Amino acid sequence: MFLASRNVCCCGIKLRADLLSRSIKHSTSATMPFRHKNARRIEGLDSNVWVEFTKVAADPSIVNLGQGLPDISPPSYVKEELAKVAAVDRLNQYTRGFGHPSLVKALSQVYEKVCGRKIDPLTDILVTVGAYGSLFSTIQALIEEGDEVIIIEPFYDCYEPMVKMAGAKPVFIPLRCKKDGNTASSADWVLDPAELANKFNSKTKAIILNTPHNPIGKVFTLEELQVIADLCIKHDTLCISDEVYEWLVYKGNKHIKIATLPGMWERTVTIGSAGKTYSVTGWKLGWSIGPEHLIKHLQVVHQNTLYTCPTPLQEALAQAFWTDYKRMDHPDCYFYSLSRELESKRDRMAQLLKGAGLKPVIPDGGYFMIVDVSMLNVDLSDVDEKQPYDYKFVKWMIASKKLSAIPLSAFCALETKKQFEKYIRFCFIKKDSTLDAAEVILKNWNK
């Protein structure tokens, strides 16, 4: 069509129109002109593990322990707040771009308590469309071509494409199991300090930290955070700290915010999520908290990308936060009660997997559990695909066992996929009936 219009542009409108109308009928199959190509920034970023696996697991007969979304109900007061808000006229219209006033106020109060420092709701906080939106705003604001960004493997899969979309180079460092394969806990997966130090150089702009960690469930200790902090300070590097699972930390563990370590507040953007805090992933509200001199750049990105987040959801979330802020010193605060609920689900999940002859890696935090499936000895060598073992295993498991999970190599860079291909990830923020169904499958595994 492109060629046709070029050739006849001097031959009169009628002929061109005729050619155009003919080409329209074929336009969907016509050769795409060069100009309609995608912008370079998204080259190679079109595939996405979730698109593939959520489709496969959408079949309701499959017990879905794959994608990280709760099938438990959010607390009733959270839903009630949204119902109340729907009745207030002005809350259906635009609110403050960088965050609804009552929400940023509530967030500043909660996090002031947690961090032990003053947080200005207007300058130190940005409300975004989920923590995903915070990651995007942070990376677009602070990362560019020529920069290197250190990503710890396995990693929540969006870090790599987001860093690439910003034109920067991701530099990977794996968590390694220190117990020689016989791992029982997420704490056994550690960074090698010398290896980590080697990854830092003058081009390093930031390191992305995720604690509690998805998919392993590791909760970085103070010592481990100090190693990272020391390197950030030494190399004048930023820290992007994804702490969406901050409240989901199990007995014997403490979530520590790297931003509270000396020298770190001024170089850290800490990211949180309403979806994970209140089991409302579909509300898609998150936030970035940090020093004004960093947050102001995220705000510029935000005002040039989507400008404001939905008002009614922000207001309802603010009210929920006030409810829990008031009881932050009490055990029935949702931040702690959810954690307790999930700990028992974690323990149950671990039991079920052990019962099937598997060795799960017990997570210290988060709502995911990884497990080495190689001991099941499922032979998939005849499956004619170049995919890593865990991808093939999960597809086989979905088809033959009606149970879904996510292959761990989805969370690794190309070069490292082999190291993690015997692991798959289960999500356990599921109601009892879902776990019951999983139990049946796992108990009958060998039958």
Place this chain on the structure above:
Amino acid sequence: MLRRAGPSLRHFLLQRNISAGHSSCSREAKMSRPVQARRLEGIDKNIWVEFVKLATTYSKVNLGQGFPDFPAPEFLREALLRALSGGSPMLHQYTRAFGHPPLVKVLAQFFEKLLGRELDPMTNVMVTVGAYQALFCCFQALVDEGDEVIIIEPFFDCYEPMVKMAGGTPVFVPLRPNPPKDGKLMSSADWQLDPAELASKFNERTKAIVLNSPNNPLGKVFSRGELGLIAELCVKHDVLCISDEVYEWLVYDGKQHIRIASLQGMWERTVIIGSAGKTFSATGWKVGWVVGPDRLLQHLRTVHQNSVYHCATIAQEAVAQGFQRELTLYGKPESYFVQLPKELQQKRDWLVQSLDGVGMKPIIPEGTYFLVADISPFKSDVPDVPNSDEPYDSRFAKWMVKNKGLAAIPLSAFYSEAHKNNYTNFIRFCFAKEEATLKAASDILQKWKQEKTSS
């Protein structure tokens, strides 16, 4: 550009500070190198941040920022409540990333009707966080460094910084006023593109043109002839069209909103943008969409999945139900898409009368809920400041909100830097307001006029 100070000196200073027990909490130390990405250069200013603050602080009557002060329709709020009470708890969890299935399905059905072509809800429609994010996805997906993007002035202000953030070069072409010779009030239709001028803006670097019809701030509804002109140039130069049609239902005086994508050769090169906020008077819900060919939308999907990924489920569910209702009532008098423009037309006429009555000359908009007025008779209250950086109309609007409590937006907000002083006398009013608000605005204007006449 030297981005870093010598590591040894900085390290030494830090070590000294740490060993002196100097806690970072007590000093606002910054990183020693420029920290922000270059893509933010020149896009940090935003007129709304300033004017919204002024309106919040000073205004008694806010006709500034574009949102209704009347409620969203009852059926929409009921849809949300139904979803909350009876709907599945999974409505609080992630839905399909590219759009909640009930919403993309009904949008496809709707737009099939409007465009007269078959649409696949999965590949020809995507849901975004407001039309704002749809615009962002378009520029990020399709504009590269070195690309030129034609923007028609005056324009919704975000187009320029978004093009820049994508590394593109905005190229401006103005709508020029051709006032009617009989001394009647101007209409937005009297602001027109010069065909030769428009054609001269297209070259081999032109990647896209941004069309906004009905146009914010003027309210212009581009005619079939005008769209045909743009379409012809797009086809001739193989240029994309980003068509911002958020005010598609708000057209008056029996005018018709024509979708450029329905013109010859345009479907395959156009991305149509829409907004639930404007369609259903619920700007705070931030639900928008794009409609277009798969081969363009696939790239928007890539941007979307790498930036926000999902949009809020429950808002999408309620908007889907709103559209279902409108689908069954399409064309009927009870349709919200029939009632809303009817109501707004009355409000438009009311405001036009009020402004004309005090000597401000409104440009009668053919669409949207904005109108622009010439405030010349009132200029004496705000003396000119020669060599001022700030455009006159901006100073006027700020003075007006502080001293008269009436908020409006200067027209220069909708012009590129180079052209901000092209027009000094126009400000934009939003009339999507309750009668009481419009009456209060009228009272302020009347009083102001009286003060001027008596002084």
